[in-house]
Amino acid sequence: MNxxxxxxxxxxxxINGTVYAFLAVSLVLVFLVTRVLLVAQGEFVVLGAITIAQLQRGEAAGAFYLLVGLAAICIVILTLRLWRDRNIRAWAWQVGFCAVSVGVAALLLWLAQSVSLFALMVVTTLAMVAPMGPMLYWIAFRSLADSSILILLFAAMSVHYILLxxxxxxxxxxxxxxxPYVSGRIDAGVTTISAQSILVVGVFIVLTAALWFLFRFTMVGKELRAVSVNRIGARLVGISPDMTGAVAFALASSIGALAGxxxxxxxxxxxxxxxxxxxxxFVGAVIGGLASFPLAAVGSILVGITESxxxxxxxxxxxxxxxxxxxxxxxYMSLRKSHGRPEEHGE
Amino acid sequence: MRKLLTTVLGSCVLALSLAPAHARDEIRVGVTGTFTGPAASIGIPYQQAARLFPEEIGGRKVEWVVLDDGGDPNLAVRNARRFTEDLEVDAILGSTSPPGSMAIFDVAIESGTPQLSLAPVGIPADRRTWLFSVPQPVPVMVSALVEHMVANNITRVAYIGFTDSWGDQNHDALLQEAEKAGITVLTNERYNRTDTSVTAQTLRMLGSNPDAVFIGASGTPAVLPNIELRDRGFTGQIYNSHGSISPFVLRAGGAAMEGSIAPTGPIVVTESLPDDYPTKAPALDFLAIYEGEYGPDSRNPFAGYAWDAMLILSAAIPAALDVAEPGTPEFREALRAAIEDGREVAGTHAVYRYTEDDRYGVDERSRVLVVVTDGRYEFLPH
Incomplete structure (x- = not known):
């Protein structure tokens, strides 16, 4: 070896580690907010990747049918919940979200197929895959929100198999x-670096900064943090699990589509x-103790390098x-019991 | 264990009481294949070919029962049991993936039903009585590549293949043939069908300074090392295995596949073969039917194997009909004897000549080399 x-x-x-880091970060995010180990996270990556490839080839995008199907199931389930909960406001904005996202995706898809513009394809892909996160949350996880981690894991496995x-x-x-979006290699003195790898790492750095800003300075981010620290307490001060869960899943599906x-x-x-x-x-996230974003990212890059x-x-x-x-x-973690998250604490 | 025994005994009793051997007029053949799941892209052409099988052979009606096993060996066994126990078929064709095919050996042997495997499998010599393999065994294919290496003064070959039995079979065949030819095999790199990067393995192969690289992979995952090698500036010859022959591979690999060489059945380049090539006429017949049904670009080696299995049965059935009626053990026995009686059957891939000792039945006429030129497979005479 030289x-x-x-x-x-x-x-x-x-490069591979950075792609895993995208997944690790969203796995940690979803887990902290909803306690779901989102096994189906990988499906968002595949949907993102296949959709952009299909748009480039000018083929019909299969993800759109999936989006329409999910939206339809979601609206049925939300309506059944309305029967029980009598919460017409929640119903209205959630059903509205489903309908609007299908509409927006349809419009963008039509635009992307008539105007062949790369930026438009990226936006269209995001518009088709990102809304699937909240829909899946409302369909599969919302009514299980207070169940044990194990049951949530089973639900996540089922979602994975059904999507597959x-x-x-x-x-x-x-x-x-x-x-390829960008091509060529850049001479960095001792070695050459492909432009694609700079793009991957660059997008990841921007994403990390954006997440940091979100959690530090915005109301939504602070609510997500509150739920991850204490779910019951957060609910007592009026933070709705419908909303935080949906936001966490939306972030996960968007990050997944981006990585794809x-x-x-x-x-x-x-x-x-x-x-x-x-x-x-997941291996990367566990190395980070399933609790810390920077450690999850470092763990994922460690996985990538080990793999290589x-x-x-x-x-x-x-x-x-x-x-x-x-x-x-x-x-190491079992020897240091205090490390990691106290799982069912206070519930 | 006792429960298992009871179940087995119970089903035997049930099978005996419900299914006495019924002679019947029509011939019944069970076909099991992988038409769904990850290996579906290889299996579907078999199913398409099976839809075009003739309804009559030797003056008798033939009923083809086609079932899907999804690539699951357990399901293949269940299909095979249904064939032998409920339907009393006269022959089994399948499965189209090696694990499924090997899993139903036992059913074929137990029930005394001839099985024609549609996937390349190794047939154990001590159990071969009822078993036949239609596709060319891997060493026959790989030896064609090694002959090409010798003719082109290639002495150092790097190997990369799947981390599964396909990678093993190709690697073993390469070692065996290369040793005879005095060629050095430099590496034994492996990757998974699902892998997204083979950079590290490629760097290692390039580090061993090979004249050529042989890729023991199949389907579109075979594209990955091709692209990576060309990306890293490798200019030597790339050889692919016969599992890589597919229009999807050409589409996914694009320019990186240009100039790569692979062995395959002659059906792929039928029109370029000399007119006296023994497989040319049957292949042209078949392609007229198949491409007529599924379009001019539908050609693939896999449908040809299914068709050849049908041709092998068709050649054996008249002799078996002279001895016994379909649906009886005597007919199956006669069918087996007729298949292995050493006659030559010209198919789309090979001239098959099965004997008591040779369950593969093929010779060097069963493979040709093709080179990828302008996004198509071209015949490479050697």
């Missing part, structure tokens, strides 16, 4: 790969590629080694 090779491997690891089952007929079993669009030109994406992304992001170097030395056992990273971390 330095050039080491730098190339490290670069590959950092729907995505095969929608997208077919073949690979999608987007055309970033990875689409670098790799083959299949309808079922999402689960492995989510698992690797083990693929070089022993490609056949690469995944075993990556997942074995969990063992020392879990051991």
């Amino acid at each position: 330095t050039t090779l080491g730098l190339l491997l490290a670069q590959d690891g950092i 089952g729907l995505m095969l007929p929608l997208f077919g079993p073949e690979a999608y790969r987007a055309a 669009m970033l990875i689409a030109p670098m790799s083959n994406i299949y309808y079922d590629s999402g689960f492995l992304f989510a698992l690797k992001g 170097f083990t693929a070089f030395y022993a490609s056949a056992v690469r995944d075993s080694i990556v997942f074995a990273l969990l063992l020392p971390v879990l051991l």
Whole structure:
């Protein structure tokens, strides 16, 4: 191994690690706010990647049908809840959200297909995938909000399998790969860096800054933080779980779609590629104790780099080694009981 | 254990009491394949070909029962049991993926039903009585690549393949053939079908300074190393396995696939073959029917295997009908004897000649080399 090779491997690891970091950050976010381990997070990545590839090719975007279907189911379920809760205001804005997001997505889709403009494709992809987060929350998780973490995990697994089952007929079993957005390599003295990797890392840094701003300075961000610190207390001061859960899921689906669009030109994406992304992001999140965004990001990049170097030395056992990273971390955490989040505290 | 035993005994008794051997007029053949799930892109062409099978062979009506196993070996076994126990089929075709195919060996042997595997499998010599393989075994295909390497003075080959039995089969065949030819195999890199990056493995292969690279992958995941190698400036010859032959691979790989060479059945380049090539006439017949039904770009090697299995049965059925009536153990026995009697059956992929000892039945006429030129597979005479 020489330095050039080491730098190339490290670069590959950092790019993959950054993609896992997107997932790790949204897994931590959703977990802190709703206590759901969102296994289906990987599906948002796949939807983002496949949608941008389909828009580039000028094909009909399969994600739109999924959005329409989810919106329809969501409206039915919300209406059934209205029967029970008699909360007409909540019903109105949630149903309104479903209807408006389908309308906006349809309009953008039509625009993107008639005007072939890359920025418009990005916005359209986001407009189609992002609303799926809140819809899934209202459909599958809202009425379980007070259940144990285990039940929420089962629900998340079910959502994952149902989405996976729907995505095969929608997208077919073949690979999608987007055309590169930027090309070329930049000479950085000791090594060359591909423009695509700068884009991935750059978007991640911007996203981190945006999240920091959101949690530090906005009302919504502060409400999300309040819920993650104490759910009951937050409810007592009038923070609605309908809203915070939906916002957390919306952030997760948007971040997922963003990550998907970033990875689409670098790799083959299949309808079922999402689960492995989510698992690797999960390993990164656990290394960060499932509680801290910066640690989750660092953990994910560690996963990426480990993956790259083990693929070089022993490609056949690469995944075993990556997942074995969990063992020392879990051991350390169980020895230090106070670390991590007191799970069912105060409920 | 006792419960299992009771269930097994119970179902045997049930099977015996419900299903006495009924001679019947029509011939019944069970087809199981992977038409849904991740391996569906390979399985669907088999299903399409099965829809075009003739309704009559040797003057008898033939009923083709086609079931989906989704790539799940357990489901393949359940399908096979339905074939043998409820439907008393005279032959089983399938499955279209190797694990499913191997899983139903036991059912075929137990029930004494000829099984023609539609996926490349290794048939154990001590259990082969009822088993036949239609697709070319991997070593036959890989040996064609090694011959090409020898002819082009390639002595150092790097290998990358799937972390599964497909990667193993290709790697083993390469080691075996390369050793005979005096070629050095430099690496044994592996990746998963679901992987998104093979950068590290590619760097390692390039570090070993190969003349050529052989990629033991299948379907669109095979594209990944092709692109990565060309991205990293590799200019040597790239060889792909025969599992990579598909229009989807060409579309996903684009320019990176240009110039790569792969072995395949002659059906893929039928029109470029010399007129006296034994598979040319049957392949042209089949392609006229298949492309007539599914469009001019629908050609693929997989549908050809299904068609060949049908041709092999068609050639054997008349002899079996002379001995016994369909639906009886005697007919199945006669059918097996007729398939393995050493006659030559020209199919779309090969001239099949099964004998008691040879369950693969193919020779070097069953494979050709193709090179990707302008986004199409071109015949490469060698």
